[in-house]
Amino acid sequence: MAPPFDLADLPTGVAMPLSPMVARVLAPNPSPFTFTGTQTYVVGSSDVAVIDPGPDEADHLTALTAAIAGRPVVAIVCTHTHRDHSPAAQPLRAMTGAPVVGCAPLTLDDDGPRADAAFDAAYRPDRILADGERLAGEGWTLEAVATPGHTSNHLCFALVEEQALFTGDHVMGWSTSVISPPDGDMADYMRSMQRLLERQDIIYYPAHGEPIDNPQRLVRGMIGHRKQREGQILRFLERNGDSLIPDMVAEMYKGVDPRLHPAAGRSVLAHLIDLHQRGLVMTADDLWQMR
Known part of the structure; x- marks a missing residue:
């Protein structure tokens, strides 16, 4: 599926500011399932968190190092453990000394249609966040929001100071999420969508696709x-x-x-x-x- 715009307009390896506290770096892994690629977010100013570090690719890790720009990394945060989201966590931890926090590890045999979506067997978090748990840096706070459905271990992360939500693959900016049994669960997904509908977030930052600035309308449409x-x-x-x-x-x-x-x-x-x-x-x- 071709994107509706030129990929040159969304360059990989460049930190693009989206708000005073948020920048994104697009990984070089476009596909029919990842759209323009996986988007890694760098959150903070004097110190930072890196959300969904993405695939373990040298060019992407170089781009993340440039985006971090020598600032302390408080945490490397993962929404879930599909291979286009979490594998760069381990080398980035080695490079920065930051702990890997977020979703629980999950490894299943996957004979599904998405080679990019197989689970990351090497994912080893230093801290697993339960629903409602927080981590913080100077001027920013991230809160875990449990959203099982796409995967059983999926978490979104709310940036409290900006009423923003990093939605991983639970809500994307270009397509609905694939729910693939046995781990993907439609009933869980619908309950998680209802939970988001009841929140007061004003913008979503998905792992694939553009930011969503009327999120409740989109969630209602997806339900x-x-x-x-x-x-x-x-x-x-x-x-x-x-x-x-x-x-x-x-x-x-x-x-x-x-x-x-x-x-x-x-x-x-x-x-x-x-x-x-x-x-x-x-x-x-x-x-x-x-x-």
Whole structure:
């Protein structure tokens, strides 16, 4: 899927100021699943936190070193442990001496459609943050907000002083998040989305895509989108009886880049598991039908 703008307008390896306390550095890993690439955020002024350090690539680590510019690093913070988010934590810790804090470690065998989304088996946090726990530097405070769904260990981080939320992959600025079982859970995701809807954040900084300056509107739209998708699945099963997921994807994702269909199938499976747990559908031999 081609971005709707020239990638040259979003240069990798450059610290782009977004607010008095926030700069982002775009990693050189664009793909159909990462959009223009993974965005690492440097938060603070006299001392800093680095959020989602990204892939372990030499050019990206050099760019992060330049963005840190010799300032003390209070913490290297990870929203979750997919390979486009956390692998640079270990070399950055070695370079800066900063602890790795944030989400819990999680490693699963992943035979899903996203090579970039396999779990980072080398992730070793020095401190795991529970929901509501905080870390702070001079003039800034980050608070962990538990948002399971995309992954079971996913955390967002609120920058208290700016009413901003770093949303990782839970809410992205260009697409909905893939929910891929067995770890991805649609019911958890919907509960996490409802939780964000009830917050008072005024801007989101996602790991992929542009900042979101009317976040409640976007979250309402994403909740509505998931409910519409659930309705599509139920109507498909009512019309067709016993059905396979690829047949559902072929109809429901017409016009979507075919490279994304396997990932779409994972989200359809997540919906079906949720519907099964609610007693609305049943399954046998990979076929799904209304209960």
